[in-house]
Amino acid sequence: xxxxxxxxxxxxxxxxxxxxxxxxxxxxxxxxxxxxxxxxxxxxxxxxxxxxxxxxxxxxxxxxxxxxxxxxxxxxxxxxxxxxxxxxxxxxxxxxxxxxxxxxxxxxxxxxxxxxxxxxxxxxxxxxxxxxxxxxxxxxxxxxxxxxxxxxxxxxxxxxxxxxxxxxxxxxxxxxxxxxxxxxxxxxxxxxxxxxxxxxxxxxxxxxxxxxxxxxxxxxxxxxxxxxxxxxxxxxxxxxxxxxxxxxxxxxxxxxxxxxxxxxxxxxxxxxxxxxxxxxxxxxxxxxxxxxxxxxxxxxxxxxxxxxxxxxxxxxx
Amino acid sequence: xxxxxxxxxxxxxxxxxxxxxxxxxxxxxxxxxxxxxxxxxxxxxxxxxxxxxxxxxxxxxxxxxxxxxxxxxxxxxxxxxxxxxxxxxxxxxxxxxxxxxxxxxxxxxxxxxxxxxxxxxxxxxxxxxxxxxxxxxxxxxxxxxxxxxxxxxxxxxxxxxxxxxxxxxxxxxxxxxxxxxxxxxxxxxxxxxxxxxxxxxxxxxxxxxxxxxxxxxxxxxxxxxxxxxxxxxxxxxxxxxxxxxxxxxxxxxxxxxxxxxxxxxxxxxxxxxxxxxxxxxxxxxxxxxxxxxxxxxxxxxxxxxxxxxxxxxxxxx
DNA sequence: CTGTTAGCGCCTTCAC
DNA sequence: GTGAAGGCGCTAACAG
Numbered sequence: 001x002x003x004x005x006x007x008x009x010x011x012x013x014x015x016x017x018x019x020x021x022x023x024x025x026x027x028x029x030x031x032x033x034x035x036x037x038x039x040x041x042x043x044x045x046x047x048x049x050x051x052x053x054x055x056x057x058x059x060x061x062x063x064x065x066x067x068x069x070x071x072x073x074x075x076x077x078x079x080x081x082x083x084x085x086x087x088x089x090x091x092x093x094x095x096x097x098x099x100x101x102x103x104x105x106x107x108x109x110x111x112x113x114x115x116x117x118x119x120x121x122x123x124x125x126x127x128x129x130x131x132x133x134x135x136x137x138x139x140x141x142x143x144x145x146x147x148x149x150x151x152x153x154x155x156x157x158x159x160x161x162x163x164x165x166x167x168x169x170x171x172x173x174x175x176x177x178x179x180x181x182x183x184x185x186x187x188x189x190x191x192x193x194x195x196x197x198x199x200x201x202x203x204x205x206x207x208x209x210x211x212x213x214x215x216x217x218x219x220x221x222x223x224x225x226x227x228x229x230x231x232x233x234x235x236x237x238x239x240x241x242x243x244x245x246x247x248x249x250x251x252x253x254x255x256x257x258x259x260x261x262x263x264x265x266x267x268x269x270x271x272x273x274x275x276x277x278x279x280x281x282x283x284x285x286x287x288x289x290x291x292x293x294x295x296x297x298x299x300x301x302x303x304x305x306x307x308x309x310x311x312x313x314x315x316x317x
Numbered sequence: 318x319x320x321x322x323x324x325x326x327x328x329x330x331x332x333x334x335x336x337x338x339x340x341x342x343x344x345x346x347x348x349x350x351x352x353x354x355x356x357x358x359x360x361x362x363x364x365x366x367x368x369x370x371x372x373x374x375x376x377x378x379x380x381x382x383x384x385x386x387x388x389x390x391x392x393x394x395x396x397x398x399x400x401x402x403x404x405x406x407x408x409x410x411x412x413x414x415x416x417x418x419x420x421x422x423x424x425x426x427x428x429x430x431x432x433x434x435x436x437x438x439x440x441x442x443x444x445x446x447x448x449x450x451x452x453x454x455x456x457x458x459x460x461x462x463x464x465x466x467x468x469x470x471x472x473x474x475x476x477x478x479x480x481x482x483x484x485x486x487x488x489x490x491x492x493x494x495x496x497x498x499x500x501x502x503x504x505x506x507x508x509x510x511x512x513x514x515x516x517x518x519x520x521x522x523x524x525x526x527x528x529x530x531x532x533x534x535x536x537x538x539x540x541x542x543x544x545x546x547x548x549x550x551x552x553x554x555x556x557x558x559x560x561x562x563x564x565x566x567x568x569x570x571x572x573x574x575x576x577x578x579x580x581x582x583x584x585x586x587x588x589x590x591x592x593x594x595x596x597x598x599x600x601x602x603x604x605x606x607x608x609x610x611x612x613x614x615x616x617x618x619x620x621x622x623x624x625x626x627x628x629x630x631x632x633x634x
Numbered sequence: 635c636t637g638t639t640a641g642c643g644c645c646t647t648c649a650c
Numbered sequence: 651g652t653g654a655a656g657g658c659g660c661t662a663a664c665a666g
Contacts (some may be wrong), residue, residue, distance in 0.1 A: 001643090001644085001645095001653080001654085001656075002644095002645080002646080002647095002652070002653060002655095003651085003652060004644095004655075005644065005646085006645090006651095006652090009633055009645080012651085013651060013652090014651070015641080015651060015652090016573060018652080020651075030414055030415070030558075032412075032415035032642070033416065033645075034357070034416070034417050034419050034642085034643050035362075035416045035417055036353055036356035036357040036362065036417065036642080036643080036644095037357050037642070037644040037645090037658090038644055038645080039353035039641035039644095039658095040351070040353040040354050040356075040357045040358075040642085040643080040644075040645095040658050040659065040660090041645045041646085041655095041657080042642045042645065042658085045352075047396070052646080055378075055381075055385070056378050056382045058579075059373075061373050061378050064372075065372070065373045068372070068397065068399045072399060072401075076398050077398075077418065078396065079395065079396050080385065080395050080396075080397050080399050081394075082382075082385045082389060084389075098347075098349035099350070099351070099352045099650095100351050100352055101352050101354065101394065114666075127423050138319075156637055171401065176645075209585040210585075215552065219404075222476070225647075238585060238586075239585065242585070242586070258657050264373075265582065268526040268527075268555060268556065268559070269559070270559075281320070286594075290585070310336075318635075318637080318638085318659090318660085319636070319637065319638075319639090319660095319661080319662085320635085320636055320662095321660095322660065322661055322662085323635095323661095325660095326665080330635060330636090331635070331636085332635060332636085335635080335636080349659075350660070351658085351659050353658085353659080353660095354642090354658070354660040354661090355659080355660060356660095357639080357641090357642050357643065357644090357658090357660075357661095358642050358659075358660045358661045358662085359642085359644075359660075359661065359662095503661080541665080561657075617644090620659035
């Protein structure tokens with residue numbers, strides 16, 4: 001029994017011949033170790049939990065795919081915890097943590113009380129993605145304000161001076177801050193360029209293509225309409241393009257549109273946008289978790305990773 | 318110790334007072350049972366594995382969301398096993414099964430050797446989705462041939478007689494048969510209506526919007542082009558719409574386009590398509606698994622569930 | 635009703 | 651280098 005365990009776990013102190021004999025027996029009996037037992041005795045679950053809201057949204061799916069991509073080559077399984085309402089967050093995290101169901105947690109976008117969580121289990125590795133508020137855990141983030149500026153500056157640089165903004169609700173139940181910050185960057189860039197900021201050209205609605213389409217209708221139907229629109233999320237931008245088509249407006253000639261995220265559909269649709277390397281960010285988070293788990297700690301210089309942002313020029317600006 | 322266990326598991330044979338006392342202690346010590354130990358002792362992992370290829374494709378994501386939706390209200394966790402190449406299938410399944418890492422498996426679309434798997438563990442509950450080839454396990458499927466006919470008949474009924482077909486590769490490494498069968502249904506419907514089948518109007522390419530766009534270009538640039546196109550997958554249909562736009566063809570006036578699946582993006586894009594209730598199929602599969610796990614077996618009348626198909630009329634036909 | 639005890643299957647010392 | 655034995659934390663069966 002002991003020797004078999006040694007063989008399985010690659011202990012060096014086993015004579016080669018015995019090793020082969022054990023291996024043969026394993027093969028013959030079609031034996032394979034019970035995972036629950038290893039967990040109990042080893043104190044590890046070989047599982048990483050990913051906590052995510054709306055995991056059907058392209059941005060989350062792509063990040064998830066990045067995480068999966070990395071874990072795939074490790075011996076860790078990925079357990080998906082989906083959050084559908086803000087109230088669930090605390091409870092879900094609590095049960096996952098106290099029940100010891102995962103060796104590490106990757107939390108996507110969701111705001112949470114990191115002090116409380118840390119108290120619940122100070123040793124549990126947690127990597128946070130797309131959430132700047134968390135200080136106590138390493139994170140992979142972008143600078144949304146800079147991103148908002150980048151997009152707006154690009155529009156200005158292309159000759160636009162009448163620019164509007166469409167996004168989801170700044171005050172949303174989950175407390176996501178992306179649109180708020182991108183909008184801040186937008187206004188900043190406008191101010192920096194000495195351009196006027198027109199509230200009539202800015203609308204915020206639900207996070208849905210329909211809502212964005214509706215917002216765009218309202219803005220583009222005005223007597224005086226902007227020549228360019230910065231839409232804070234790619235999925236919404238697709239709705240805005242639809243609205244432009246509805247109104248018989250040509251993109252980009254009549255209205256230029258720039259999105260944010262660079263989801264796969266943006267590529268298909270020819271949407272000009274700000275790329276934030278979604279898949280890659282998932283890979284980085286997953287790799288950080290793996291390294292943490294392997295070394296028992298994460299070097300300080302990897303505490304907060306800022307992903308780069310860049311304009312992807314396609315055909316809507 | 319024993320009593321605590323009884324309290325946690327809601328055994329009736331505990332005096333109310335003691336129960337309260339135990340509960341209080343649990344609260345005070347912030348105790349919560351170790352999941353690995355329960356697994357080992359109880360022989361259950363409270364985990365359901367979902368094996369899926371390309372889980373970033375909308376159709377898989379939506380099914381996955383349906384499964385998650387159901388599991389969410391149960392005490393089962395969802396472990397995601399992503400398959401990226403056909404060769405991985407057998408190995409992945411084998412390790413998951415022998416290591417006892419899940420109480421049940423839901424396998425999406427992937428073909429696999431059910432005889433072999435059954436031999437590996439005859440008692441493991443497995444529910445198959447979107448795979449008609451599997452006989453030994455319950456499945457949730459659609460009739461792709463009927464679906465192909467349905468789409469084609471709808472086109473015919475709308476007055477089209479020159480109809481083309483675009484799909485992904487009929488012989489693909491994973492052995493998916495959807496497009497093959499939808500194409501069969503397409504030809505069948507044509508024949509039934511006494512309409513000619515024109516191979517020049519049928520193209521098969523990679524499963525990507527780009528490839529579909531390319532195929533559509535080829536077909537629509539011909540001197541004599543079809544007035545309608547049946548595209549076997551929604552994502553590809555979006556590429557076909559793009560191609561029509563490229564060529565200055567109006568949809569549906571110059572070319573009508575019907576897709577298949579009814580992914581969310583189809584709704585946004587106004588794509589007319591054949592709906593196959595993706596999310597719902599995930600829910601059904603998840604629920605079947607839960608019932609199986611709860612009752613120890615699945616009633617025969619739930620062995621194979623055929624999901625209904627229906628035309629969703631939007632604006633591309 | 636409740637405390638005690640024997641596994642669940644593996645890993646890890648400890649002697650040999 | 652190898653077999654034996656303790657313990658991981660829990661559940662279930664057994665006495666009281």
